[in-house]
Amino acid sequence: MAGAWRRCDSRIGYPFSVQRILNFIDGAFVPPVGGACLDNFEPATGAVYSHLPDGDARDVDAAVAAAERAFTGWSATPAHERSRMLLRIADLIEANLERFAKAESIDSGKPISLARGLDIPRAASNFRFFATAILHTRDEAHITDQRAINYTLRQPRGVAGLISPWNLPLYLFTWKVAPAIATGNTAVAKPSEVTPMTAFLLGELCNEAGLPRGVLNIVHGLGPKVGAAIVAHPRISTISFTGGTATGKTIAAAAGPMFKKLSLELGGKNPTIIFADADMSQAIPGAVRAAFSNQGQICLCGSRILVERSALDRFVNEFVKRTKHLKQGDPLEDATEQGAVTSKPHFDKVTSYIEIAKREGGKVLCGGSPPASLPKRCRDGWFIEPTVITGLDANCRTNQEEIFGPVVTILPFDSEAAGIAMANSTPYGLAASIWTSNLDRAHRVAAQVQSGVIWINCWLLRDLRTPFGGMKQSGVGREGGDEALRFFTEPKNICIATT
Ligand code: NAD
Numbered sequence: 001m002a003g004a005w006r007r008c009d010s011r012i013g014y015p016f017s018v019q020r021i022l023n024f025i026d027g028a029f030v031p032p033v034g035g036a037c038l039d040n041f042e043p044a045t046g047a048v049y050s051h052l053p054d055g056d057a058r059d060v061d062a063a064v065a066a067a068e069r070a071f072t073g074w075s076a077t078p079a080h081e082r083s084r085m086l087l088r089i090a091d092l093i094e095a096n097l098e099r100f101a102k103a104e105s106i107d108s109g110k111p112i113s114l115a116r117g118l119d120i121p122r123a124a125s126n127f128r129f130f131a132t133a134i135l136h137t138r139d140e141a142h143i144t145d146q147r148a149i150n151y152t153l154r155q156p157r158g159v160a161g162l163i164s165p166w167n168l169p170l171y172l173f174t175w176k177v178a179p180a181i182a183t184g185n186t187a188v189a190k191p192s193e194v195t196p197m198t199a200f201l202l203g204e205l206c207n208e209a210g211l212p213r214g215v216l217n218i219v220h221g222l223g224p225k226v227g228a229a230i231v232a233h234p235r236i237s238t239i240s241f242t243g244g245t246a247t248g249k250t251i252a253a254a255a256g257p258m259f260k261k262l263s264l265e266l267g268g269k270n271p272t273i274i275f276a277d278a279d280m281s282q283a284i285p286g287a288v289r290a291a292f293s294n295q296g297q298i299c300l301c302g303s304r305i306l307v308e309r310s311a312l313d314r315f316v317n318e319f320v321k322r323t324k325h326l327k328q329g330d331p332l333e334d335a336t337e338q339g340a341v342t343s344k345p346h347f348d349k350v351t352s353y354i355e356i357a358k359r360e361g362g363k364v365l366c367g368g369s370p371p372a373s374l375p376k377r378c379r380d381g382w383f384i385e386p387t388v389i390t391g392l393d394a395n396c397r398t399n400q401e402e403i404f405g406p407v408v409t410i411l412p413f414d415s416e417a418a419g420i421a422m423a424n425s426t427p428y429g430l431a432a433s434i435w436t437s438n439l440d441r442a443h444r445v446a447a448q449v450q451s452g453v454i455w456i457n458c459w460l461l462r463d464l465r466t467p468f469g470g471m472k473q474s475g476v477g478r479e480g481g482d483e484a485l486r487f488f489t490e491p492k493n494i495c496i497a498t499t
Helices: 057-075 079-095 097-108 112-133 169-182 197-209 223-232 245-258 280-296 309-325 344-359 416-423 439-448 481-487
Strands: 023-025 028-030 037-042 047-053 141-144 148-156 159-163 186-190 216-218 238-242 261-265 270-274 302-308 363-366 387-390 407-413 431-435 453-456 489-497
Touching (some): 023 197, 037 097, 057 186, 079 169, 112 481, 159 223, 169 186, 169 238, 169 481, 186 223, 197 216, 223 245, 238 245, 245 261, 280 302, 280 407, 309 407, 344 387, 344 407, 407 416, 416 439, 481 489
Parallel strands (some): 159 238, 302 407, 387 407, 431 453
Antiparallel strands (some): 023 028, 023 216, 037 047, 141 148, 148 489, 363 387
16 A cells, blocks of 8 residues: 555564654654655555655655764774774673564564574674674785885675665574674664564664664565665665575676676575485485475575485475474464465465466365365464375475465485485575484585585574575575675775885
């Protein structure tokens, strides 16, 4: 809806005081210049529960102006003071854990247990990690024989443009905001229009923490309007984007001729590779978790499960049994393991892929439809049963294109080489997990699988110091640890003659 703001009655105890989301510019909450708003839906009910700004380039201009004004002071603020500020934000997120977890669950449809156990704690960790990382950097120096000393300054680049997706809303938003501002940049950030609530609430915490106004500015709205205006803005020189591969292509095409520094974290079609010698008591629950966490809407989810043929029957039986036991229901119930998918267009996309899989000859072993019983509140929500499909060729659309929902395929392979070839057979290269008790094989396969992130006998075990990102069409560049500190700074070499 693009119209005037309208009041929205709260039907359940929403953990925030307004259902009207505002932009956060120069430390103040402001409506969009154009005055229009968009509906914000609760995926569990399919109903509109709040509104967000339908921002445009004018809001981005105001945010950039505020960020530029703040840059002089913030970039000159000593690292320990910037660090203290970010630590305060981390503390405040933790103090507001329950409120934020509930907001995230309502806004995205994810189980509250996941928001409470993963999303919100990780948002706090992102601030804490980069707050302390900037205190422990080393500067490079190179001695050139007896003739000169070179040293490298790493300076903040100015105003960073940060664009994030809907699947892990605050988690991924802060994964960009924290390193950008920790290193002395200021930021204009855009959360997904599908899940804007926790980014909005973060603005309140930034003010409470005393973050100088203008250091972080948050503009809400549609990708082709607000996102495109951020990418095209001549005074934003750094763009960090996480989202779909098609959007990444559009952004690269716009940013390339402007010579912007660009980090693209894109889609995936990740293999889970199960060798017959794997400890199945770990591998099977691990594969279920990798397949269906957050309804399969984590870029790192293992949606293609490749199983060595001699273990296939046992694996499939147990995998399907465990999948059927996943508890689907109201995301706000503590016991719920599977919530709703995040939007109606996404629901339509995922269900259309189940039909494509059937047309391609796939056999649906479980799921494939809306769940039979849901609480009354959730009857109009966007729920899809966790779905397991077999009998498909590795090259069909179902096995080549990103579905990004609770839908996985299981494919057999006959040799290590064939398993690796199948793992590498898509245009993507984000993540893979390998399950085997043979460590030689694990290292051999890990070296040959074309993915930026590989887990052996585990999944989603993250250490924030490690490089994170994808190969092939899964992205360009790396985030995390030193990679993020480098990305958000400009190295400048200074050579002093010593003779
Ligand atoms: P999306 O590409 O549709 O949107 C991502 C963000 O980009 C949103 O904020 C959106 O408003 C904005 N956007 C859309 N069009 C734009 C444009 N023309 N210019 C600038 N910004 C624009 O992605 P999504 O549907 O929100 O998220 C799902 C995708 O994100 C999946 O493909 C998933 O694999 C990927 N993802 C990748 C990672 C990773 O780390 N590689 C992590 C999470 C999600």
